[in-house]
Amino acid sequence: MVEKHIKYIISIEKKKDDFASVVMEHLRLNGAYWGLTTLDVLGKLDAVDQDEVVSWIMQCQDQSGGFGGNIGHDPHLLYTLSAIQVLALFDKIDVLDIEKNEDGSFFGDIWGETDTRFSYIAICSLALLQRLDKINVEKAVEYIVNCKNLDGGFGCAPGAESHAGQIFCCVGALAILGSLDHVDKDLLGWWLCERQVKSGGLNGRPEKLPDVCYSWWVLSSLIMIDRVHWIDKKKLVDFILDCQDKEKGGISDRPDDAVDVFHTYFGVAGLSLLEYPGLKAIDPAYALPVDVVNKIFLTT
């Protein structure tokens, strides 16, 4: 199946003209991150032309230093992190500026949307660039803690409902800042482990359908707080494998649905976290292969 997935990802990269690609033109940089990280976890990053990718990414950079989702699109944190992560995969990093607020929250761009996704992105980006000194870490942590709910989870802003995606962002940000003591691990662990439904898949919130992308959001959160043994790992592996398109390659959100690079990435990353044989280990906080992360932090 590995070969088929690799073929699928390469084909996506080439396809730019069908409707699905056009409608998601504005987040192509995210797509690059999903596709390339998957290739690296499958051990095949060399299947792409590194120089071509890097030069395209740099064209997405705005004068402010931030990156847009594609050439000509406005800069936004969402795409800036992906740019940094892809450059990290290729071992080529650069410096830039990040917009921060007094209460510790982060705007996604100059238009002022706040969301804990942006806290994670800012913190992760700066940590990878080893420039966390650019922000007030205490305030950033304080804002994230203000987004903690009574069920132990986190929402996108103070008072917002717990959602696995936001939980990943908050737990990941706290993990990177060495502040996981703010998390009630038993309480959140139970909320997260109850995302596993009868089919073995994970949902993102109570009473919702399972989806392969939650194999990342929920799973990485469980791993960071050391509660992953509270789910049935084998059943989850089986669910993810069931979501593969065995003929054409790629992974979908649910068995027998259409595949896309987003779910292919989360499925493969989830399998890596579940220690599926033959895959490179991926880091749950930085969402990059462990060897890439170690290279950044354990060398001068």
Added chain:
Amino acid sequence: MHGIPRKAPTQEERDGSSIKAAKLRDLQSQLLHFHYNKIYTKEAIEISAQLLESNPEHYTGWNYRKLAVQHLLDRHQENEVDSELPQSVLDEELRLVENALKRNFKAYGAWHHRKWVLSKGHSSPDRELRLLGKLQKLDSRNFHAWNYRRFITELKKIPDEDELQYTTDMIYDNFSNYSAWHNRSMLLSKLLEKRAKGYDKTENVLSEEFEFVRNALFTDPDDQSGWFYHLWLLGQTLKREPLVISSSPPHGSNLSLSIDNPDCQPSFSKIYHQSKERTFPLILYFSEAVVGVSSSTVTVEFDYDGGDGLIWHPLSANKLGFSQAWLAYIKYPHDSLESCHVKVTVAQFPGIISSSGMPCSQSCFISFTASVCSNNQEHSKVQTTHKISWNEENFKAHSTHPEDANLLASLCKLNITKENMPTTPMLCIETISNEIACSRELLSSSNCKIGKLILARLLVAHNTLMTYGCMDSITEAHYEEILALYHDLMKMDHAHIGYYEDEYSLVVMKQLTSNTESLLKLCGNYEELSLPSISSYTCVRLKGLSLSRVSCMEHLLWVQMLDLSHNKLRSIEGLEALQLLSCLKLSKNRFSSFTALEPLKMLKSLQVLDVSYNEIGAHSIDTRRYMCSSPLNSTTGSEWQLKRFAEEDADMKHFWDAYLLFKDLNLVQLDIVGNAVVDERLKAFLVKLMSALKWFDGESCH
């Protein structure tokens, strides 16, 4: 991207898709052109509307739109032609957002644009709430809509009580609405905290809420919507003040201190402590994690001059400073001293606070006697240490001797006087008892998972309320029933067996250590019979109990030797409190990394450690690397001067987790055979790192 069936498109579908793609691409490239060239003509703005209505996720489109609106409003301000213009411009934006939301009511860009429009003024809360009403009918779980609702209610200062009623209505309409339960919990929490009118009697409010959520649970026990609300209510009911529940040395004990006196044998009658620095550890153990223990909140009085300004340390890896166990070192004098009294007072004024914000307001007194054996120079000789074999025949159980039972009981008990014993509000116990009865009722009609789990939790809560950590204070402690419930849960909900095993272990540990009789069965003396021994150890054996977690250290603070082998342990959080621990056996467990052993760094007396036959190095994913100090998060500080080490020592970098663990431990004996990570390179590195090490995997070194 989501929920699209997998099937190869027909030629017709492909053609249709091509046409759509071409049209969209055209709109998008025009938008980027207008945006880059700052073109805000009527036609350009119309193009942007077409784009956003068909692809509301095109974020640059929304950015362009804001600039266009700004441009129109600025131009109007200059010219003042049409006073209705701002209103109509903004109304147009609101209409556009509604159309975009029809296409995708989860588009972040659309929602944010609406907020931006509202910030310009000219808005009506009723219109917004009407829109929300429509959307929430379509999807009551749309968190964007709920977020926006919170945004509007705050903007328009709608009272919390009204919003609480809204959640009541939503839940009555369909109880399977986690979003409504969540909002309810936030609103109720705020109302209780500010003691709003009608919400000042917490116990009554909680009682009503229990009844409200019970309806949801009874209607469909498999629906999770009310489960977490119920757990939150339970937590609120159990919120109480923290207390001191044990200490080391224990209240009423005799402590015998010396620097080096080989004749003093440890036993349960006397606690023996020797230290070259002439200090002994004083530990206070609280019912829950607290902060604020210092020399201004705790006073220690001695007959001799023990020194002022004791420094208290939290004994936990928690970097926020919260801990159940707190430690201070007390100095003792050179001269010999007969039976001197030491009195510890944990004061009444605020200062010690639990992590849930409750202050410790009960005074507590602990007193014990200490005597100092003179430092007899003639007898002092280098203490020969011997290899601990952990052999069965070296262990002598204490189960038979009644004197030992009494002494052990006094060792474990904290004598709280009647005046100091805090009272549990009766309403609290009544509420819990009532809930226990209701959940039994639920279980009788439906043998469901949530019924069993809730009953187990309630019984544990009941035990906690009745004991406050005292030993032997209740006769009927529900343990067998609780353990049976968890056994059932492991079978009926096999996917979550790991969770139930952890909960089960916590109950087992409580059961074993809270009762003098059961604790005695686990205790004894360990003496190495094959060698002429100098010292023996007070030992507790918890081996082969299928424990996946440890807890309840409050009754084990005096333990010098602990056998936790042959269990299922993955972490040892909580063990930091056992400051007198000298020998620890963790072999045949499930430790999967050196990072999992981080709590051991606080055990200054630890000399013998056995972690053989575990899973260290067997896993590609380290589940504890972000919970400890490591170079991967910004917690390393002075512990890891990255640049220096990276240059000096490749081994230190490669084995950074082993390095950070073992560098501060003064181990004399280490066993790590049977772990995948062990190779010659690691062995050589560890032997070099630990200069005091005498035995490594059974063989002598140094």
